[in-house]
Amino acid sequence: MHEFVAAEEILNVALRIAKENGATKILEINVEAGELTFLNQENLSLAFETLSQGTIAEKAKLKVKVKPCRINCHECGYEGDAHYAGPERHDDLEVTKLMLLTCPKCGGKDTEVVGGTEYFIRDITIQ
Secondary structure, eight states: OHHHHHHHHHHHHHHHHHHHTTOSOEEEEEEEEEGGGOOOHHHHHHHHHHHHTTSTTTTOEEEEEEEOOEEEETTTOOEEEOEESSOSOOSSOTTHHHHTEEOTTTOOOOEEEEESSOEEEEEEEEO
């Protein structure tokens, strides 16, 4: 469950930022996560809720915006959102998406992932 590790990292960064700014409470944390992080938002929120108990982030809202996977096509030079040559949902085997990336412009399969594998705090609301 890598959501627990991600929640811990998000919490630690938010607590550090809050401390640096003299905050007494964290009200909201806005996170952007690439779709290839495969973070389950429900599990991430549950882990964050558990880890934040007893801290100034307890009861903070954790909002996650999922960003699409971005690719660079070595066949035509396209750079942008990826296209999946397969079923839309891969609930049981998300990693399958990596094997199905194609260029939406030329249909090429010689692609490189250039975005969508990271997550970061976009902003936090403190008091």
